[in-house]
Amino acid sequence: MxxxxxxxxxxxxxxxxxxxxxxxxxxxxxxxxxxxxxxxxxxxxxxxxxxxxxxxxxxxxxxxxxxxxxxxxxxxxxxxxxxxxxxxxxxxxxxxxxxxxxxxxxxxxxxxxxxxxxxxxxxxxxxxTTELDVGVYKDRIDAHETLFTNNVGVGFDASVVHAANAGQKDNLKKYHMQSNAYVASLIKTFFKQDAFGLTVKTDETERKFQHAFLVTTTNIKYFGGGVPIVPLADLHDGKLDLVVVEKMNAVRFVKLFVQMLATGNHLKSPVVHHFQTKQLHIETDMPENGQVNGENIQKQKFDLDFWVTQRPFWI
Ligand SMILES: Nc1ncnc2c1ncn2[C@@H]1O[C@H](COP(=O)(O)OP(=O)(O)OP(=O)(O)O)[C@@H](O)[C@H]1O
Incomplete structure (x- = not known):
């Protein structure tokens, strides 16, 4: 420039x-x-x-x-x-x-x-200007292509976003992480969100999960208003990070959430699977809620290809 x-x-x-x-x-x-x-x-x-x-x-x-x-x-x-x-x-x-x-x-x-x-x-x-990574996903069903700076979530985090956006519509006030409304919504959504089947293909591997619960593809460290889902996510590495969390009981989930906020060690948990990749394909076996950058994606069966591009930013 x-x-x-x-x-x-x-x-x-x-x-x-x-x-x-x-x-x-x-x-x-x-x-x-x-x-x-x-x-x-x-x-x-x-x-x-x-x-x-x-x-x-x-x-x-x-x-x-x-x-x-x-x-x-x-x-x-x-x-x-x-x-x-x-x-x-x-x-x-x-x-x-x-x-x-x-x-x-x-x-x-x-x-x-x-x-x-x-x-x-x-x-x-x-x-x-500074060149930064931007994620892209393309829906194999409708062939629509969308760019994202932050993350795309399917399952639990998306259901939390749907509940928060519905709350915002009703009260003109989005939940904040510290608020009781947010915690109450998190608990309610935890019990409403069922496990689902998921297939993941990265540059190096193909994995099938029977009990996926939270599936987040991220370009940055945070989601959900400051929750560090991937502490080492890098906007210059030309890669996306995928985190798949399997369904677990509520006590274990609360412990994992606290661990995520406090130490970032959650990625070492046996129910958490972390992938770093240039290209990615995810497919759910049933309709799930989705979110991109905190905006609702309509509930659907997901069949998405992801990759990374770079664009100039003025930041
Ligand atoms: N004039 C408008 N009236 C109502 N909604 C609007 C208007 N302009 C934009 N929007 C919508 O406002 C929504 C929320 O915007 P945005 O995400 O920027 O703010 P936020 O939710 O407060 O922040 P964050 O996503 O960082 O939590 C978006 O879905 C956008 O489409």
Whole structure:
């Protein structure tokens, strides 16, 4: 990227963090103006609008025009903007991110401050693009291709996301990890989520699981708003990490969860299977809930191919 500071298109989701993002954006704007940043703003006005706005922009801006598209919101907003750029042929347009959501796993994963104003300070110091890994999955059933910065979950974590997003719709408030509502939802979902059959094919191996429970393919260390599922996940290694957790009793599950939060040693447990691979295929034997970057994927029988690509980021 040139040494001249680029122009920025800010795609802001005012609804992120249960509506707090609107106020956060007003504060961010003060800092951008003080720093004399050239930017233009588009506010999303409905779910999915981030895809449309980014796609539209990419269709009309070719490489070399010195623009960066910045997602302002949570992991869901980042996901929409990433895929909108992709759909508009803008995979080489640098993607920036200002965290203003509730979970902010990507920000944690790339060590951006999750405190929005500190994140703007860091943003203003960026001078060049950085290539980072981005995951891609393609559905063998409908041939649809989706990019992801964070993770794709099938089974338990996806069911937790579905419950949290339903809660957000009802109360305009997403569960936070520390909240009683989150813990209550986790317990309820644990008992509702049955084991399922799963086939996994990586670069090196093929495995069948009769009692899969949580199946997460991740590009970064965190999922679920700061839970370190793969402590050593690396955004530069050209690989994805897959974690398969088998169904276990509730006491053992709580112990495993605590272990995951406290030590990261959960990957050594005999009921946890960790794969690192450039390419991956997963197939479930029955319909399951899915999630990508904390957004619902409709319950379905999954038959997915995964691989990794790289794209420029402005972070
Ligand atoms: N104007 C809008 N009104 C309602 N929903 C919107 C609007 N714009 C975007 N959305 C939706 O808001 C949802 C949540 O956004 P996002 O994930 O960015 O925030 P979050 O859930 O608070 O953060 P995180 O995913 O980091 O926990 C997304 O599904 C997005 O489609």
């Amino acid at each position: 040139t040494e001249k500071r680029p122009n920025f298109l800010m795609i802001v989701n005012p609804f992120a963090d249960a509506g707090q993002a609107k106020k956060i954006w007003q504060k961010i704007e003060v800092q951008l103006k003080e720093a004399k940043v050239n930017y233009r703003v588009e506010m999303t006005d409905h779910p999915g609008n981030g895809v449309q706005l980014a796609r539209e922009f990419a269709l009309h801006h070719k490489l070399g025009e010195n623009w960066v598209v910045v997602a302002v919101g949570g992991d869901g907003t980042l996901h929409e903007v990433l895929n909108g750029l992709h759909l508009g042929g803008g995979d080489q347009i640098p993607l920036g991110y200002l965290p203003a959501g509730s979970g902010d796993d990507f920000a944690r994963g790339v060590r951006l401050p999750t405190q929005p104003l500190a994140a703007v300070q860091k943003f203003l110091e960026v001078q060049h």
